[in-house]
Every structure is written in C-alpha cells, then in structure tokens.
Amino acid sequence: MSNRYAAYTRLKLDYPAERILRITFDRPETYNSVDAETHTQLTHIWRDIDSDPDISAVIVNGVAVGAGLVVGILATGAGKAFSAGGDFELIKSLLDNPAARMATWKEAKDLVYNVINCNKPIISAINGVAVGAGLVVGILADVSICGKSARIVDGHTRLGVAAGDVACIIWPLLCGLAKAKYYLLTCKPLSGEEAERIGLVSLCVEDAELQSIALETAQDLATGAQSAIRWTKYALNNWLRVNGPLFDTSTALEILGFAGNEAREGLASHLEKRKPAFPKDCPI
Template identity: 35%
Template sequence: MVSYSQLSVEIDPNGIATVMLNRPDRLNAAGAVMHAELSLVFRELERSPDVRVIILTGAGKAFSAGGDIEWMQEMIDDPRIFERTIREAKEIILSMLDCEKPIIGQINGHATGLGATLALFCDITFMADTAKIGDPHVAMGLVAADGGAVIWPQLVGYARAKEYLLTGDLLKAADAERIGLVNHVCSLEALPGEVSTLAVRLAAGAQKAIRWTKATVNIGLKQLADQMLDAGLAYEAVTNLSRDHQAAVTAFREGRKPVFE
C-alpha cells in the first residue's frame, strides 16, 4: 500500500477501509501533499482485494475546511502549481466515480469547498447534526469547479444548487438533509455507529451486485463529469490569477472581509 502522510488508511477484518483526512491542526484543509494523496487513494483501494467498502471521514473536529490558504497563495505566486492541481482535482473526482466499491461519507464536522465536494461525491452520506456544509469558492474569488458544479445540481436541483454555489452560503446539517444534499443526520456521538452499521451490511452483501449497481448508476454522472470538469477547471485556473482571488486570500490571512473589484 502507498505510504500516506496526511491521510490515515485502515482496513478492518470485514474489508471496511477507513480513509481519514489527517490534518486536524489545519481543520483537514488540503494542501499540496493531501491533494496529491487524495488523487491516489481511491484507485488504490479499488484495486485492493482486501477492501469491500470505504468510509471517508476527517480527524478532529472538522471533516475538511477545503483548500489550505497558504497553498492558495503558493498557486497564485507560481501558477504552474495550479496546473498540477487541476490534473489531481480531476483524478480525485473520477477516481471516486470509477471506484465500484461503496464510499460512505462520515461527515463529522464542517465540510467546505473541496471538503464539501469530497463529502458529496460519496455514495451515501451521514452528517453530524453539529456540522455545516457548503461550497464558498466564490467567497475566495474562485470558480466552484473542483466538482461542486457537477454534483450539487444532481442532488438538490439547479435552482438550489445555483443559490448555494453563487452565494457560498453554508447549510446546517438539518437543512442539508431536508433538501436532499445528504442522506442522514445524527448526533456526533452516534455518527460512527450509524456509519459502521451500514458499512458492515454492505460488506456482507453480494459484492458483484452492489458494485455493478453503483457502476450503472454512475454512468450518467461520469459522463457529466467528463463534460464539465475540464471547462470548469479551466475557468478556475483563470480566476486563480485574478485580483479578486488575491484580495480574498489576503483578507482571509488578515482576518477581514475581502473587497472585490
């Protein structure tokens, strides 16, 4: 197995692999290392004969705060870094969709930006009632192109998706469940048990039937992702060079609201 430094990967005797985003001191925000590792892990677990089900969760109090702000500044300073990031971003989404094994999202805390995208591309999601979820790319002066523009309309419809993607507003867990963004909401204390119960059930099920049912359902979503990701990520690459994005990054580091052109 690949050695990961910012992901924790454990496989239990039932064939349940738990992938934990493991930068709790940074609210599991993805920097260059974690982003690269996320582009590899689902392919590896798909190939592993020891894995039947995958659980994706975060260490500490957050699921993931999205992109690391210092990494954002690095990509502004050297746009060549963003070119690699685009390739990895596409691979993260496509590897989750190509993975025939069920992926369960255990959303233990706030999931924003890339964190929300990772959570919503899971096949079944459980969310702690204390958590919030949203995609505030626009608040950082960026196009929501790492998968958010693909998955949100499929889950909640175009009207709601555009409202939340264009404002960047976060939803409380109960509201996310009400509009169909996530499957289930429960207390933080009950969350691991609820997820484990489903994971064990799926791991004990007819594996070919389960996997190929997921593969069939995902055909349309994969086609949509193929059509949208390249264009969206190209738009995001342009906004990475914009004054608005720099203004947002600077404002975030200084603890104030940005002023956009």
C-alpha cells in the same frame, strides 16, 4: 496495513472492522485543511482501493471504502472538522505559480473521476465544518452521512474563484439547480439537517451516532452481493460521467480564477479575517 498504502502518510489509515479501511483527515491544528501533498495522496488512493482484494469498505472520517466483496468507503475528520478545504499555502502557490495551477487542475480532475470510477461503494461521515476541496469526497460519496452539527460550505466564490471541484457535476443533480445556484453563488452555509432536507446528503443523524451508523452502513454493503452492488454503482454513476464536460469546464474556470485579482483579494481577506473588497470592474 497493506504495503500498497505505505506512501499515504498524510492520511490516517486504520481498519475498524474486518475488510473495512478507514481514511481520516488528520490535521486538526488546521481544521483538516487540504495541503498540496494531502491533495495528491487523496487523488491517488482510490485507484489502490479499487484494486485491493482485501478491502470491502472504506471510511473517510467522513467516508467508508470497501474492496474485495463490496466496498463501503468511510472518510472522516479528526477533531472538530471534516475538512476546512484548501490549505492557504496551497492556495498561495496557485496564485504565484502557473505550473502549480496546471498540476492542481489535473489532480482535481483525477480526484473526482477516480472516486467516480472506484468500484467499491463509498460512505462519507461528515462532522463539523466541511468546506471546498474537503467536500469532494464527502458529497461525491455513494452514501453521505452527516451529523446534525455539520456545517457545509462550498466557499469558492468567497475565495474569488469559480465553484469548481465537484460542485457543478453533483450539486444540481442532488438538490436541484435552484438550490445549487443559491448555495454555490452565495457561499451560504448549510446545517446537516438542511443538507438532508434539500437532498444534498443521504442522511443526517445525531452527532454521537455518526460513526456507528457510517460503520454499520459500510458493513451492510461489505456483506452484500458484491457484483450487484458494484454494477449498480457503475450504472448510477453514468449520471455523473455524462456530465463530465460540465465538470471539466467548471474546474478549468476555477483554476483560471487563481491567476486573477479576485483570488488574491479573497486569500488576503481570509488571512486578515476581514470582509473581502473585490474589484468592481469585471471584463466578462
């Protein structure tokens, strides 16, 4: 393992094939929820991948990344879930600490833009439950692959904050504004098959084939014409860059929501495993 990845202790890293780096969310005891340190490491690793001449694909057990030639990034989750979203301790810090809110806001922006600007193709392999913050890489990947039993939920409004992260920059582009509004406003879950049907993900496959198909896709990209693939990705991602102001606004409004009573009730209802009772009055 290259020393450039030694600091990424919250992410399980390995090489499943030559020139392919695999990133795995590995907190199965919390369904791979994203705590503060994991969020920071997941934000910064894309710059190292971008500049790594020895990597040509990545798999985030869920996604694959590659450097050098082409990079297919695969990210995945250990255990039963790709990622359950934000860790409750992280969320609590956002409620109580203005400095934590500002730091997380900056990281949330950097994470999305770092993935967009990473010159290696990214492939996500989404298994089990994928929620909120855990969906950023999964949905933003260049090729997103999910198993049939995958359950995708944005989850922000159920927590009492605006749908920030990557929702407003990518969901309408992938599945249209009507579907994006329905799923982001209601937090209704999508199966892997429904996600593919509406265009939210690239492919839906049998659960048993998820990892092999993700790896095969990464290897295809890693052995292709590298400059052609990278330039194509760069050009296509201008669809996302041009919508940067939409993303910046949504993420700022999400962070603002953590200073309000709705987010406190949303967190309390999650911890107490009950339906939330949000305040009925709204100043907006």
